[in-house]
Amino acid sequence: MLDVSYNWDQVQVPQSLRDFEKRWSNRNHPIDFSGVWRFRELLPFAQDDQIITIGEGQTMLKASNPVAQYAGLNDDCLYLQYEGLNPSGSFKDNGMTAASTHAVMVGAKVAACASTGNTSASLAVYASVAQKFKVVVFVGSGKIAFGKLSQALDYGAKTVQIQGDFDDALARVREVCNQEGIYLCNSVNPFRLEGQKSIMFRVLESLNWEVPDWIVVPGGNLGNSSAFGKAFMELKELGLIDRIPRLAIINAQGANTLYQLYEQEGIRWNGGNYDRAASTDFFTQMDQENRRASTLASAIEINRPVNFSKSLRALDVCNGVVREVTDQQILDAKAQVGAGGLGCEPASAASVAGAKLLKSEGVIASSDRVVCILTGHQLKDPNATVAYHSATDEHMDEKLTSHGVNKAPFSNGPIVVENDLDKIIKVIRSF
Ligand SMILES: Cc1ncc(COP(=O)(O)O)c(C=O)c1O
Ligand SMILES: N[C@@H](CCOP(=O)(O)O)C(=O)O
Secondary structure, three states, X not given: OOOOOOOHHHOOOOOOOHHHHHXXXXXXXXXXXXXXXXXXXXXXXXXXXXXXXXXXOOOEEEEOHHHHHHXXXXXXXXXXXXXXXXXXXXXXXXXXXXXXXXXXXXXXXXXXXXXXXXXHHHHHHHHHHHOOOEEEEEEEOOOOOHHHHHHHHHOOOEXXXXXXXXXXXXXXXXXHHHHHOOEEOOOOOHHHHHHHOHHHHHHHHHOOOOXXXXXXXXXXXXXXXXXXXXXXXXXXHOOOOOOOXXXXXXXXXXXXXXXXXXXXXXXXXXXXXXXXXXXXXXXXXXXXXXXXXXXXXXXXXXXXXXXXXXXXXXXXXXXXXXXEEOHHHHHHHHHHHHXXXXXXXXXXXXXXXXXXXXXXXXXXXXXXXXXXXXXXXXXXXXXXXXXXXXXXXXXXOHHHHHOOOOOOOOOOOOOOOOOOHHHHHHHHHOO
């Protein structure tokens, strides 16, 4: 895994983080307007005229008391960083503006990715804006929510559907890219992760540059958590912050490789000398047993996270913890996030479910300031939402039960009523 490193002595980094903020109101300047590139001195690999941007990163941090109560935190202690506001509806745009900028810088004619849907939607939109390279997307059949697939199709990406899951698709696309000289845009791409650092810059900016106690993020391929760790490491090195928040990475129980390796096997970064043999054994056994990831949170249905080693570094930098949550916990948390005002897709709600779990364990205190990252928009995966809300005690959706979701305590399904005024009024008055 490659990392981008800078010779900071040669970069004119502003003295104070507040200097970045001033650029925000400059709406006529697309680079200042971007929530990624207004921090450009902190990812200084491109010249201004090389940047491909579509106003990504205009996202918000919102305190949510209903969600704080759900998680067992005090009022004003839980914040949601709503990355669903990005142009393609997920956090990936923070990274894809950087990866597509670099793709054009190096003259790529074709770019590719494997995807559970959000990476492909994001890459496809940036390619259609840049008009400099074509896109090929690899997806596992039946493994991608239609809201996401529809985006790649409409933005003109060529979609290759193969048998297998995301882990198979990523292994294959890496092979294809090597053989054909195609530019790879998954999170193995270190330039993409440079863009994703900006999510943390914006969190700090929204908190008036005060460092929160916790950042809680869902873990799939582990690009985000790795980028966050690098962001804090660099900000501290540059003297722009004086302390680093703790990081909690939340796996779905059915896709819990990091949880197993970090919390159960006890593998630690150890200055880069982590126990490679133990992790290799783990993956070899996984292959022998043909163990597959399985979760309703399809965006994090990943068993072989490519950023495993970088995430260990992030956990080290941020004194982090890893937890696993069930699909039941994820969907219950998701319904609470929606009712609290910001809809998200299932994988995103793992962050809230994880915060609740850590609070119940006493790892997070009720007065801690906790930021949960909502990685993708609610409209990305309507099937999961409708299935949850349509479930009743008598009738559960088969797909939910096969993933261990056996109740829907916050179910808010449509009420079937005859098209008769009196009957409708009666129902309405019963609310
Ligand atoms: C909505 C959503 N949330 C979370 C993740 C997991 O992020 P990461 O792979 O950076 O761990 C992904 C994709 O990977 C995603 O699409
Ligand atoms: N959820 C992701 C999985 C791919 O992760 P990446 O960060 O390596 O591109 C997706 O949307 O495809």
